[in-house]
Structures are given as structure tokens and as C-alpha cells.
Amino acid sequence: MSIGNGAGPRSADSVDVIVVGGGNAGFTAAHAAAERGRRVVLLEKGEKEMAGGNSFYTAGATRIVHNGLDDLQGLVEPDERHSCTxxxxxxxxxxxxxxxxxxxxxxxxxxxxxxxxxxxxxLRWLNGLGLKYRLMYERQAYERADGSYLFWGGLHVGNVGGGEGLIEDHTRVAAELGIDVRYGHAAQSLIVENGRVAGVVVNTAEGELPLRAESVILTAGGFESDPQWRREHLGEGWENAKVRGTPYNTGDMIAAALEIGATKGGDWGTCHSVQWDAFTATNESNRELTNRLTRQSYPLGIIVNTDGKRFLDEGADFRNYTYAKYGKEILKQPGSVAYQIFDATLRPMLRSEEYDMPGISVEVADTIEDLAAKIGLDPENLAKIVTDFNNSIDRSIPFDPTVKDGRMAATEPVKSNWAAPIETGPFYAYGVTCGITFTFGGIKSDTHGRVLNADGKHIEGLFVAGEMLGGLFSVNYPGGTGLAAGCVFGRRAGVLA
Structure with a gap:
């Protein structure tokens, strides 16, 4: 018998399936295994008040295939707005x-x-177990002049109550299915016997002990919460990124899997990162504000760095297809800080859950010059940047945020869509930095979550799902795909484990 890198065991315990990690993928895997009559233990590194992994911090958005609103009936909660949507x-x-x-x-x-x-x-299977879903009006739709709503960007469905509601639902279902959820249990290494994974060594408040099982499903997230791993794999400067979600995703179980012969999967050099409130004091792993610290209405305005220069195309595509890569662009800027700028006309269109949150980092002024002074930029330079931007807009094309309207600002860099003049006071500047969500590099598996070794063979008894599963994402990420993947591959792993 070998026990990873753990110390000597004190006592033994045995079940059918161990799930390591209590986020969306872990709970989904546990549900699937428990439905088959398996005795399941789910190990959560955090205590109960810190549980839920990264899933707790999300908005709950989940990208699925569908044929329109009629096809979503029976999945999403009823809403009086459906009749005009x-x-x-x-x-x-x-x-x-x-x-x-x-x-x-x-x-x-x-x-x-x-x-x-x-x-x-x-999702329909999870809904049948008791998870609740809805249309995400506040994030993925705009109200039109006639009072109707139009959804955009391919991402329409989310959990009732966001990430907090998602974990609350999962936890309730786990109790109903008889799953043994153990909080404050940090898996340290894998037990291997006769070439097969036979359990994990767990660190608890009572000490270190082995827990044995026929199968182990790893859903313990990436390595985004460890500054040294970030610097080593993502590059210099990434140690300064703000951790959006759980502080517990430090790569421990990725290392444990690699130690017993698992193969790396996916892109270890890129990650999901976003524009994140730069100056709120509690802007890491904030369980009260969670996803509200993101700043995702940037396609409507302009973004400048601390030199007062624009440096990216804010309107390159719908937010769902650019937000997960633009955090990296902020990190590259001087001081890893930039400012989203809007005027009084645009301000009512910003997401209220993010731009009206308590303690938000914002400066407001009646003129662009005064705004520049408040955020430490050269007033004349910022005024020129804004004037040149305004003058370059093709105003013959109507502004329409529900479609890629082609309303371009022919500046450098170009703004490809949704170019609206920044001309009506008061003006607003929101300081943003880079918030890291999860890393794209993980463990390689087949389509059922069975972990593979260097020869492409299954490591018997070992499965992977969620953010630990490498291979789906690189460079960027379509919004809502992470939770969808956690559900699909969590379920697949749980069905086999």
C-alpha cells in the first residue's frame, strides 16, 4: 500500500464513493452516485460557513442548448415577464x-x-432532484422601448438565488439522498493499492486519517488561490491578481493526482479572469458581495489605464465572450489598474447588482477634466481621448445593446460595437483590476471523467470533474460554460463511480 505523501494513518473508514470538493461539480457527482444506491461521502475543505467552492461565488449562470422560451418551460421558474420576452x-x-x-x-x-x-x-435531471432555475433578466436581457425583453449572448438560464442558491439547493438534495457531507475535511493525498486508487488521506481538526472507497471523484478546483502556483504557471504578475472565489483552491489534489501518475490536461498557462473592483477593501473571497464585485457593463463605455489611454476593444463581442479574458489585459496595465468610464446617459443601463453595490469604488464629476483629476489622470489628456473617441463614432448606425450593432468608433484601438459618446455629465469612473476566477489547466480524463495516465489508460478508481478537469477551455471562456461542464461531467463521473 502507498498513501501519497501522507503521514501514517490513525484509523480507517470505508464507503463506496468519495467526492473531494463541495462545489457544483462535486455535489452533482455525489447526487448521481447516491441515486445508484452508492454510499457517498463528500469532503469539503472549508467549514460549513465557508463551503461551496467557487460555485458559491458565481451568479449561477449555466449555458445550455435550447430551442427558445417554449423549450425552457418546465425547467425555469414561472415569471410574469415571460409573456413579453x-x-x-x-x-x-x-x-x-x-x-x-x-x-x-x-x-x-x-x-x-x-x-x-x-x-x-x-439540468432537467438536477431540476427534478430539486435545483431551481430561472431566466436571468438582470444579467442577460435588455428591456426594450415597448416594455418587452430580449435575451442575448446565448446564456439565458441561471440558478434561483445565484451561486448561494445553487449551493443551498445542492446541500438540501444531498441530505435527502443520504450523502455524508463532511466539512473541514481537507484531502491531502491519494491512497493507492495494487495499482488502484482506494481512498484519500484527509486532514481534519482531529488529525490526519485515511478514508477508503471503491472510487474517488476529484472536484477540488484549480490552483488559482495559490500565488506561487499562479506565478509559476501563468507568469510574472499573476501573484498580484485578486481571488474572486474560494481561498481553498490551492492545487493540492491536482498535485496528488499527478504524484500517482495522472496526466496534465488543458491549458496550464491561461485562466478565467475578469474586471474586478480595484479598491473595495474586502475584494477577495467576499461571501457577502460574491459576484457583485465584477464590473461587466464595460461594453457600453470605454476603459482607460492610469496613463489615460484606451488599450482594448470594449465592444469586440458580447460580454459573455470577452469578460473572461479582459482581466488579463487589466493585469498588464500600469499598476494593474484601469478605469471604466461612462456618462449620465449610459449610467442607467449598467447592471444594478454590480454598479449599485455597497461600498463600490466609483468617482463622479460634472466634467471629464474634473473626473480625471479625481482618479489621478492628466485632465487634458483624458479630455482629448474622450473627444477623439466621440468624434470617431459612426452615428448613422443606431445604438442597440441587444445585438452586435456594428456602431463603431474608428479610434486606436477600435471599438467595434456599441460606441456611444461620452458627453453628458455627470461622468463616472469605476476602478478595476484583475480578478482571477479559475485556472484552465488540470487533469486529463476521458469523456466519463476517468483519469488518464501518460499511456492514455485509466487510473482505476479515480475520476475528475469541474474545474480540475482540463481540456475544455483555453485563453478565454464562454460565460456559463463552467457550471454546465461541472453538471455534465460531474453527473457522468457519479454514474460510473
Whole structure:
């Protein structure tokens, strides 16, 4: 027998399936295994008040294939707005195209095919267990002049109560299924016997002990919460990124899997990162504000760095297809800080859950020059940047945030869509930095979550799902795909374990 890198065991315990990690993927895997009559223990590194992994910090958005609002009936909660709502269908072909586009073709084709094919059916299965879903009006739709709503960007469905509601639902279902959820249990290493994974060594308040099982499913997240791992794999400067979610995703179980022969999967050099409130004092792992610290209405305005220069195309695509890569661009800027700038006309269109949050970092002034002074920029320079931007807008094209309207600002860099003049006071500046969500590099598996070794063979008894599963994402990420993948591949792992 070998026990990873753990010390000597004190006592033994045995079940059928161990799930390591108490986020969306872990709970989904546990539900699937428990439905088959398996005795399941779910190990959560955090105590109960800190549980839920990264999933707790999300908005709950989940990208699935569907044929429009009629096709979503029975899955999403009733809402009086449905009668005046347009939800465009989102086809399997669009899903595949979006993944290929944003990952620059580096997404694993087999994993992608399974994710897309089972996205809606998996959510309906979870809904049948008791998870609740809704249309995400406040994040993915704009109200039109006639009072109707139009959804956009392929991402329409989310959990009732966001990430907090997601984990609350999962926890309730786990209790109903008889799953043994153990908080404050940090898995340290894997037990291997006769070439097969036979359990984990767990660190608890009572000390270190082994827990044995027929199968172990790893859903313990990436390595984004460890500054040294970030610097080593993502590059210099990444140690300064703000951790959006759980502080517990430090790569421990990735290291444990690699130690027993698992193969790396996915892109270890890139990650999901966003524009994040730069100056709120508690802007890391904040369980009260969670996702509200993101600043995702940037396609409507302009972004400047501390030199007062624009440096990216704010309107390159819908937010869902650019937000997960633009945090990296902020990190590259002087001081890793930039400012989103809007005027009084645009301000009412910003997401209220993010831009009206308590203690938000914002400066307001009646003129651009006064705004520049408040945020430490050269007033004349910022005024010129804004004037040149305004003068370059093709105003013959109507402004329409529900479609890629082609309303361009022919500046350097260009703004491809949604170019609206910044001209009506008061003016607003929101300081943003880089918030890291999760890393794209993880462990390689087949489409059922069975972990593979260097020869492409299954490591018996070991499965992986969630953010630990490498191969789906690289460079960028279509919004809502992470929770969808956690559901689909968590369920697949749990069905076999």
C-alpha cells in the first residue's frame, strides 16, 4: 500500500464513493452516485460557513442548448415577464462555434460534444432532484422601448438565488439522498493499492486519517488561490491578481493526482479572469458581495489605464465572450489598474447588482477634466481621448445593446460595437483590476471523467470533474460554460463511480 505523501494513518473508514470538493461539480457527482444506491461521502475543505467552492461565488449562470422560451418551460421558474420576452434559440452548432471561437480551437472535441449534447438534459435531471432555475433578466436581457425583453449572448438560464442558491439547493438534495457531507475535511493525498486508487488521506481538526472507497471523484478546483502556483504557471504578475472565489483552491489534489501518475490536461498557462473592483477593501473571497464585485457593463463605455489611454476593444463581442479574458489585459496595465468610464446617459443601463453595490469604488464629476483629476489622470489628456473617441463614432448606425450593432468608433484601438459618446455629465469612473476566477489547466480524463495516465489508460478508481478537469477551455471562456461542464461531467463521473 502507498498513501501519497501522507503521514501514517490513525484509523480507517470505508464507503463506496468519495467526492473531494463541495462545489457544483462535486455535489452533482455525489447526487448521481447516491441515486445508484452508492454510499457517498463528500469532503469539503472549508467549514460549513465557508463551503461551496467557487460555485458559491458565481451568479449561477449555466449555458445550455435550447430551442427558445417554449423549450425552457418546465425547467425555469414561472415569471410574469415571460409573456413579453423573446429568448432566441441556442443551438448545438452555436454552442460548438462559441467554444471553438473563444478558445481559439483548443477545446477538446470529445469533451465539447458531450457537454453540448447533455447540457439541457443534465439540468432537467438536477431540476427534478430539486435545483431551481430561472431566466436571468438582470444579467442577460435588455428591456426594450415597448416594455418587452430580449435575451442575448446565448446564456439565458441561471440558478434561483445565484451561486448561494445553487449551493443551498445542492446541500438540501444531498441530505435527502443520504450523502455524508463532511466539512473541514481537507484531502491531502491519494491512497493507492495494487495499482488502484482506494481512498484519500484527509486532514481534519482531529488529525490526519485515511478514508477508503471503491472510487474517488476529484472536484477540488484549480490552483488559482495559490500565488506561487499562479506565478509559476501563468507568469510574472499573476501573484498580484485578486481571488474572486474560494481561498481553498490551492492545487493540492491536482498535485496528488499527478504524484500517482495522472496526466496534465488543458491549458496550464491561461485562466478565467475578469474586471474586478480595484479598491473595495474586502475584494477577495467576499461571501457577502460574491459576484457583485465584477464590473461587466464595460461594453457600453470605454476603459482607460492610469496613463489615460484606451488599450482594448470594449465592444469586440458580447460580454459573455470577452469578460473572461479582459482581466488579463487589466493585469498588464500600469499598476494593474484601469478605469471604466461612462456618462449620465449610459449610467442607467449598467447592471444594478454590480454598479449599485455597497461600498463600490466609483468617482463622479460634472466634467471629464474634473473626473480625471479625481482618479489621478492628466485632465487634458483624458479630455482629448474622450473627444477623439466621440468624434470617431459612426452615428448613422443606431445604438442597440441587444445585438452586435456594428456602431463603431474608428479610434486606436477600435471599438467595434456599441460606441456611444461620452458627453453628458455627470461622468463616472469605476476602478478595476484583475480578478482571477479559475485556472484552465488540470487533469486529463476521458469523456466519463476517468483519469488518464501518460499511456492514455485509466487510473482505476479515480475520476475528475469541474474545474480540475482540463481540456475544455483555453485563453478565454464562454460565460456559463463552467457550471454546465461541472453538471455534465460531474453527473457522468457519479454514474460510473
Amino acid at each position: 423573446v429568448v432566441p434559440p441556442y443551438s448545438a452548432e452555436e454552442y460548438a462555434s462559441d467554444l471553438e471561437k473563444v478558445t481559439e480551437g483548443r477545446n477538446d472535441p470529445a469533451l465539447t460534444e458531450v457537454l453540448i449534447a447533455e447540457s439541457q438534459s443534465t
